[in-house]
Amino acid sequence: MSRRKNVFEGKRSLSSLFQSRKFRSWVANILWYAVMLVLAFLAVMPFLWMISTSLKGPEEVFTYPPRWIPKAWCFQNYVDAFKAEPFARYFYNSGLVALCVTAGQLISCSLAAFAFARMEFWGKGFMFGLVLSTTMISTQVTLVPSYLIIQKLDWIDTYQGLIIPFIANAFGIFMLRQAFKTIPDELEDAAKLDGCGRLRFLWKVCIPLVKPTLAAQALFAFMGNWNAYLWPLIVTNRQEMRTLQIGLRYFVSQEGGTEWGVYMAATMMVITPLIVLYFTIQKSFIEGIATTGLKG
Amino acid sequence: MNKDSSDLQTEVAFRKGKKRRKRKETLAAYAFLAPSLLIFLVFTFFPAIFSLVAGFLRWNLPFDPTFISLRNYEYLFVDEIGAAAFGNAMLNTLYFMLGIPINMAISLCIAILLNRRLPAVGLFRTAFFLPTMTSMAAISVVWIWLYHPADYGLFNSILIQAGLPIQSWLRDPQLAMPCLIAMGVWRGMGYNIVIFLAGLQNIPGDLYESAEIDGANWLDQFRWITLPLLSPTTFYILIIGVINSLKAFTEIDVMTQGGPLGVTTTIAYFLYQYAFQYFQIGLASAIAVVLFLITLILTLIQFRFVEKRVHYV
Numbered sequence: 177m178s179r180r181k182n183v184f185e186g187k188r189s190l191s192s193l194f195q196s197r198k199f200r201s202w203v204a205n206i207l208w209y210a211v212m213l214v215l216a217f218l219a220v221m222p223f224l225w226m227i228s229t230s231l232k233g234p235e236e237v238f239t240y241p242p243r244w245i246p247k248a249w250c251f252q253n254y255v256d257a258f259k260a261e262p263f264a265r266y267f268y269n270s271g272l273v274a275l276c277v278t279a280g281q282l283i284s285c286s287l288a289a290f291a292f293a294r295m296e297f298w299g300k301g302f303m304f305g306l307v308l309s310t311t312m313i314s315t316q317v318t319l320v321p322s323y324l325i326i327q328k329l330d331w332i333d334t335y336q337g338l339i340i341p342f343i344a345n346a347f348g349i350f351m352l353r354q355a356f357k358t359i360p361d362e363l364e365d366a367a368k369l370d371g372c373g374r375l376r377f378l379w380k381v382c383i384p385l386v387k388p389t390l391a392a393q394a395l396f397a398f399m400g401n402w403n404a405y406l407w408p409l410i411v412t413n414r415q416e417m418r419t420l421q422i423g424l425r426y427f428v429s430q431e432g433g434t435e436w437g438v439y440m441a442a443t444m445m446v447i448t449p450l451i452v453l454y455f456t457i458q459k460s461f462i463e464g465i466a467t468t469g470l471k472g
Numbered sequence: 473m474n475k476d477s478s479d480l481q482t483e484v485a486f487r488k489g490k491k492r493r494k495r496k497e498t499l500a501a502y503a504f505l506a507p508s509l510l511i512f513l514v515f516t517f518f519p520a521i522f523s524l525v526a527g528f529l530r531w532n533l534p535f536d537p538t539f540i541s542l543r544n545y546e547y548l549f550v551d552e553i554g555a556a557a558f559g560n561a562m563l564n565t566l567y568f569m570l571g572i573p574i575n576m577a578i579s580l581c582i583a584i585l586l587n588r589r590l591p592a593v594g595l596f597r598t599a600f601f602l603p604t605m606t607s608m609a610a611i612s613v614v615w616i617w618l619y620h621p622a623d624y625g626l627f628n629s630i631l632i633q634a635g636l637p638i639q640s641w642l643r644d645p646q647l648a649m650p651c652l653i654a655m656g657v658w659r660g661m662g663y664n665i666v667i668f669l670a671g672l673q674n675i676p677g678d679l680y681e682s683a684e685i686d687g688a689n690w691l692d693q694f695r696w697i698t699l700p701l702l703s704p705t706t707f708y709i710l711i712i713g714v715i716n717s718l719k720a721f722t723e724i725d726v727m728t729q730g731g732p733l734g735v736t737t738t739i740a741y742f743l744y745q746y747a748f749q750y751f752q753i754g755l756a757s758a759i760a761v762v763l764f765l766i767t768l769i770l771t772l773i774q775f776r777f778v779e780k781r782v783h784y785v
Contacts, residue, residue, distance in 0.1 A: 205590065215582060216599035219661070223602065225626055226614045240623045241633070284507040296494070297501035307508065310516045312771050316719065316740060317764035320747045320756050321519030321526070344511035374500060403607035405722040410748055421609040425726050428613050436617055443613045447606045454605050455598075 230254070230440035237437045253441035257427075260438065263445060265416055266423040273338045273408075273419060274401040280343030281397045282390060289352030290378050294364065310346045319406070326411055333417045338408060342401060348393045355386035395457065402450060420446045523764070526757035533751035544758035558759070560734065561742035564649070565717060568738050571653040571660070572713035576706065578657065579664035584698070586665065587672045597665070604662035612726035615655045616642065645733045652723060652736060660716075664709050671705030672698070704777070711774040715767055739763060 224244070229237060233250040236243070257263060291297070292304055322341055331337035359382055367377045383390070408419045418426070424446050428439045527544055531537035547554035586597055603611065618626045619641035628638040642648050675698065683693050699706075721740045724730060730737035730745065737745070743763065747756035 208585065208588075208590065209592075212585065212596050215585075216596050219599045219658070220602060222611070222614050222618060222658070225618065229617065238622075238624050240629060242624055242626060242629050284511070287504040288508040291501040291504035295497055295501045295504070297498035300501070303505060303509075307512065310512050312768055313516055313520050314715075314719070314764055314767040316743060316767075317523045317760040318516055318519035319743075320753060320760065321522035322515050323747075324522075324753075325514065325519070341511065341515040344508040344515075346512075349508060399605075403609075405607075405609050405725075406744075409725070421607055424613060425609055428616070429726075436620075439613060440617065443610045446610045450605060450607070451602070454602075 226440045226443055229436055230444050232437050234435070234437060250437070253437040254445070256435075256438045257442040257445065261423060261427045261442070262416065263420070263423065263442065266418055266420040267445075269335075269338075269417065270402055270420040272335065274398050276335070276339045277342045277401045278394050278397040280339065281345050281348055282394060284344050285348035285352050285393065286378065286383065286390075288349045289356055290374075290382065292349065293353045293356035294359075294382075295374075307346050307349055315406075319410075323410055332411055333414045335417075337411045338417075338419070341407070345393075345397070348397070351389055351393060352386060355389040356382055359385055391457075395453075398453075399450065520764075523757045523760050526754055527761045529754040529757075531752070531754040531757075533753060537754065540754070544755050545762075547755065548758060548762065558742070561737050561739045564734075564736060565720075565738040567649055568653065568656075568720060568736075569714060569717045571656045572710060572717065574653070575657045575660050575664060575713065576709055579661050579709075580668055580702075580706075582661070583665045583668035583672055584694075587669060597669075600665050601662035603659045608659070608722040609726055611655070611659055612723045615651075616727055619651055642728055643732055645735045648728055648732055648736050652727065655723065655727075656720075660713070667705060667709055668702070671702050675701045707777055708774065711770055715770055718763060718767060 228244050228246060230253055231249050231251070232246045233248060233252070236246055236248070236250075288307070292300065292307075326332060326337045326341075329337075331340075363381055364377060367381060372380070403421065404419070405421050405425075408422050409425075412418050412422060415423075415426075424442055427442055526537070528539060528541055529537040530540045530543070548558045549555055582600060586593060586600075620626075620628065621638070621640040621643055623629060623632060623638055625638075625641075627641065631638055639647060641651050679697050679701075680693055683697060688696070717738070719740050720738055721744060724736055724738060724741045725744075728736040730741045739759070740763075743756055743759045746752045746759060
């Protein structure tokens with residue numbers, strides 16, 4: 177009680193209280209950083225271990241106790257990985273498939289979204305419901321029949337088998353429709369007066385206006401297909417048609433395989449492109465997830 | 473009279489033109505929809521109906537299908553061997569779902585810690601999000617190495633340093649599932665943190681201020697403001713977690729192939745085995761239909777809740 181009285185009486189004790197508060201928040205911040213550092217280390221620890229192992233020579237990989245920083249840095253593992261397995265081909269396959277799916281999705285989603293957002297037609301409500309209903313059909317229930325269709329089409333071990341089933345996307349249509357709806361009607365009227373057709377209006381006016389939505393959609397599509405596993409696993413048999421994920425899986429699951437330095441080098445190569453992509457567009461990416469809840 | 477009829481004529485012509493324009497617009501719209509609709513038709517709607525039908529067939533490739541009505545479902549739910557295997561896969565999936573609440577608790581704590589304005593917050597957020605970004609197949613390979621059963625495996629070397637006996641991790645029927653859960657928590661955290669952070673930032677700050685004036689400590693504030701106002705987010709994460717657990721395949725295929733002794737055969741892997749290892753298309757379709765129904769119910773519950781539930785518990 178008396179202390180409190182002091183605080184309000186003298187200028188000096190007031191400032192000391194201020195200082196003690198500042199001190200307390202300083203301590204809290206230090207503590208916060210300490211806790212965060214430990215947690216963040218746990219989060220990235222497997223990555224660090226992967227990098228560390230990928231740089232170790234064969235004898236150092238199998239020593240106990242394990243060292244985090246290799247004694248002799250050995251980049252040979254990366255060379256060996258490329259020699260042992262056609263990773264260049266896998267990179268090409270993964271990149272081609274992910275790019276084609278992304279481009280295909282952007283085109284098909286833009287067209288459909290434009291129709292739903294800016295055109296009046298018979299059966300619109302029903303069609304939109306139909307598109308949205310596809311999000312409730314889980315991939316498992318379509319897996320076996322889709323595989324049989326691909327088999328009937330003779331598309332096993334082909335790029336079209338890896339690409340075509342994924343170039344329609346209900347979430348993409350939905351998000352782009354929302355974006356197209358925000359474009360004012362006056363723009364469309366003006367375009368019409370100038371003799372601009374629908375496709376031209378979509379391409380020249382609408383697409384540039386919804387670039388952020390398109391970018392988010394492109395990112396999700398690319399990531400989802402770069403990381404895809406189950407579908408490429410079942411529709412590819414020949415080695416040269418495997419994507420990176422599948423190639424890596426077969427590479428490390430060879431009977432009695434023990435070359436962990438090489439395996440970690442290969443894994444490192446598989447995840448590096450997406451990590452680079454992530455660091456370049458990190459902000460828009462996290463915002464995209466926070467606002468849509470979507471993940472590739 | 474003459475004037476009237478000419479009016480009528482222009483009116484009719486105008487209406488005809490409007491009708492024709494409308495028909496043209498409908499045609500154009502369907503042309504715009506065509507690529508998406510075609511893909512949905514061939515790779516979503518047709519397969520879904522196909523699975524419903526195939527669930528009533530005995531269809532073991534390469535033999536021809538025969539109609540057996542509900543026998544596949546009988547096998548999954550009544551038959552002594554079939555129901556045991558299916559029940560086992562279901563129980564494994566439930567066990568696997570234990571990761572969801574653990575993940576949610578950890579993610580919420582980290583999200584609350586991250587929800588302040590300090591230098592380097594972005595850096596920490598990146599660190600937590602990194603695992604979510606990377607492909608599950610690659611991550612699984614890294615964790616196989618972490619779980620290596622020899623003494624030079626990282627986790628075992630830590631156990632040795634702590635004076636504990638080494639484990640065989642993924643090869644131990646008792647430990648295989650907890651190992652998968654631990655990796656799943658680690659990988660799924662980043663996504664949940666981002667969603668929780670978005671939810672936390674939507675809670676108005678003056679609520680905390682007035683609570684502080686009323687003398688509520690941080691625990692009270694957490695219990696009576698943060699938790700209830702975050703409940704829609706929490707529920708969303710829970711449902712997504714359950715649906716993803718029902719789909720979990722990659723990590724199981726890369727790390728354990730359903731073993732040892734079938735303890736990590738979750739429902740998605742079970743379906744894969746019947747379809748692509750035993751080629752029993754009919755039975756696999758029946759499993760897919762059951763899974764589809766469970767997922768559908770969960771999705772509908774989620775829609776209902778998101779609409780109805782207004783924050784307070």
